[in-house]
Every structure is written in C-alpha cells, then in structure tokens.
Amino acid sequence: MTAIDVTDRKQLTKAVKSLAKSCAVMKAAHDHCGVPEWRARPGNYDGLARIIAYQQLSTKAAGTIWGRVEVVLGKVTPASVLAADIDSLRACGLSRPKIAHIRSIAEAVQSGTLNLRRVAKASDEAAQAELVAVKGVGPWTADVYLMFCLGRWDVFPHADIGLSEAYRMITSERKRHPPKKFLKTGERWRPYRGVAAHMLWSYINQVREEQRGGA
Structure with missing residues (x-):
C-alpha cells in the first residue's frame, strides 16, 4: 500500500519534482502550475457520497448542491440519507441516479457489506475491489475515493476525461487517449500516479482559467 500524509507539502513536492525530472509531460505541467494542492476529502461515507454528487459537474455547481444537501441533512451519514425524503434531495439539485447511488452506498455501509474502515x-487493489462491489460505485469513483479520502498516491483514474485531455493538450496530440491506452500511459508515472493525476488536473484547470481571461 502506498500512501502519504497529504498535508505534508515536502513529501508531495518531492514526488512532483521526481515526476518532472523523469517525464517531459510532467515537467510541462510542473513548469506551468508548480506543485498542486492535494484534493483531500473526509475518508468516510460523507466523502464517498460527496464524490458521487460532484461527478460530471463543475466544482462550483457541485459545491452549491452539496451545501444544500448538508443543510437538509445536517450531518451526512448513511442514516440521515436513508431517512431523508427523496424529493427533498431532488430539490437540492441531486439527480435521481445520484440519489439512488448514495442511498445504495448508505445501505451497504449500514449492513456492513461495505466497511470503510477495512x-x-x-x-x-483490495480497497478498489470492495468499493466497486457496491452498486453505484464504479472504478472512477473508487479511484478518486482512494486518492482524495485516503491519500493514496499511486492510484490513477485512467477513464477521467479531464486527465486525458490535459495530456493531449501538453503533447499536442490530435485525439485523447482512450481509457485502456491511457492506463498504459500512466504506468510511466509509478509509484506516483495519483500525484501525476493531480498535476494534470491542475494544469487543465489553470489553462482553462487562462482561456477564460482569468490569468
């Protein structure tokens, strides 16, 4: 198991510099953005449910929706989610599929089928297998939970479009790598693939901000 203290900037900086030294793509990302902030989230049901809620939305829009959810539920727990009226969650802005997913995960946690301490x-590998066994948790969600909530620095969500688009932008390739090919591409960044993912996210977010005139 490879994990770091995500609050330790020295460890993160060391990993970033190692990647930048060994890979031209990572050097370009580092030169443009420096050392990224690790996207740390709570390592519990709240953190997993939040990842579901944030999928396919801008950070700002997802944050607004999640803020409403927290107001409605108070503390986000399996019990509070299962006790909540579905219409009240819909009113927060959550889609029906996302509500079904966070409820499915809540049921798995309550029944002990999913043990987040375990x-x-x-x-x-074992953590990913236990997570994806739950309805509503796919490989991307599992990978992101391991990175954001558990601080695993060698997990790589290879199906993430933002990551493959950042790689395409840096390399000036015409098309994004399909997930299977991108997974192989990511092998060169072991044992810091999660760090590489954060560098690519940081790169594409900054470039898009610059394109909007925010730089």
Whole structure:
C-alpha cells in the first residue's frame, strides 16, 4: 500500500519534482502550475457520497448542491440519507441516479457489506475491489475515493476525461487517449500516479482559467 500524509507539502513536492525530472509531460505541467494542492476529502461515507454528487459537474455547481444537501441533512451519514425524503434531495439539485447511488452506498455501509474502515487499511487493489462491489460505485469513483479520502498516491483514474485531455493538450496530440491506452500511459508515472493525476488536473484547470481571461 502506498500512501502519504497529504498535508505534508515536502513529501508531495518531492514526488512532483521526481515526476518532472523523469517525464517531459510532467515537467510541462510542473513548469506551468508548480506543485498542486492535494484534493483531500473526509475518508468516510460523507466523502464517498460527496464524490458521487460532484461527478460530471463543475466544482462550483457541485459545491452549491452539496451545501444544500448538508443543510437538509445536517450531518451526512448513511442514516440521515436513508431517512431523508427523496424529493427533498431532488430539490437540492441531486439527480435521481445520484440519489439512488448514495442511498445504495448508505445501505451497504449500514449492513456492513461495505466497511470503510477495512477499506482504509486494505491495499489499493483490495480497497478498489470492495468499493466497486457496491452498486453505484464504479472504478472512477473508487479511484478518486482512494486518492482524495485516503491519500493514496499511486492510484490513477485512467477513464477521467479531464486527465486525458490535459495530456493531449501538453503533447499536442490530435485525439485523447482512450481509457485502456491511457492506463498504459500512466504506468510511466509509478509509484506516483495519483500525484501525476493531480498535476494534470491542475494544469487543465489553470489553462482553462487562462482561456477564460482569468490569468
């Protein structure tokens, strides 16, 4: 299991510099953005549910929706989600599929089918397997939970369009790599693939901000 203290900037900086030294793509990302902030989230049901809620939305829009959810539920727990009226969650801005997913995860946690403490202690592979066994949790969600909530720095969500688009932009390739090919591409960044993902996210977010005139 490979994990870091995500609040330790020295460890993160060391990993970033190692990647930048060994890979031209990572050097370009580092030169443009420096050392990224690690996207740390709570390592519990709240953190997993939040990842579901944020999928396919801008950070700003998702944050607004999640803020409403927290107001409605108070503390986001499996019990509070299962006790909540579905219409009240819809009114917060959550889609029906996302509500179904966070409820499915809540049921799995309550029944013991999904044990997030066990997941936190497991290897990356074992943790991913336990997470994706739950309806509503796909490989991308599992990978992001391991990175954001557990601080695993060698997990790579290879199906993430933002990551493959950032790579395409840096390399000036005509098309994004399909997920299977991008997974192979990411092998060169072991054992810091999660750090590489944060560097690519940081790059594309900054470039898009510059394109909007925010730089």
